[in-house]
Amino acid sequence: MPAEKNKMSYYSLRLKELLNTSFPELSGNKNFIDRRGQLAAKVYNDAFIAGNTIEQCNKIAEHVLFEGLHFSKFDIVFKVVCNEFDTIMADEELRPFALKMLPFCSVLFEQYQLTDNFSDSPEYELLYTELTGTIQIWIEDNGLQ
Template sequence: MDNKRKDLSYFALRLKELLHISFPELANDLKFIDQRLKLAENTYEQAFLNGNRIDICTEIAEKVLFEDLHFSKFDLVFKVVCNEFHQLMADEELRPFSIKMLTVCETVFAQYTLTEEFADSPEFDILYTELTGIIQIWIEENGLQ
């Protein structure tokens, strides 16, 4: 396996790991994954051809690979579920329930512009409260299915 191929599988592993953990809604989107990997591959190759060191090439390619993946809706929903509703379910049910709630919470997320800096903004606490409310309402109307 040549160095370039090794680096590309590194990118695939990094992207898939991030998607599995923080963006489960994209984890099975093969078109998205393939597009990102091709962009990272091309970026890495161009950076290398431009004379950059390997670590710089990797850094440049990762910026493309992870573009717009800085704020995870799932991570926030999971945080809300763990902090506010953990007593209602077993630990192993928290993640699957959070994945289900991600769709339910989409209408709330649509009201916000989620940038890299959003987590440090005053709006973050408002979003957290709104997510808690919509999940509470869903549980009251549907139970913990």
């Protein structure tokens, strides 16, 4: 039975995949992953019992599973690094460098209302520009260490 405890639900695995890719700061939060995964499974089951189609049940469960996780701070930092600084480092260095820059850029994020729809707002381009400048200054001050 101890092996059963190590199994993750389908929804927990889906969430963990998203967190590993776009929310590395949350990827190690097992309680968050387990709670969200269990809640999504329960919501799916409740929706199915209520007579929804499987497609509708999945949509409802995914809404719960990914709530508040549509805009990623890491994704925009990674996008800036890939688009603006890809010529000064090797491809395999881009993600590690973006991970390194994420905490350095955190003060910029505090100046914005980061909703799920933030990437569609006019402020997105301003944040992108500020991130580019901040990372450029960091590189000038510290090199690519």
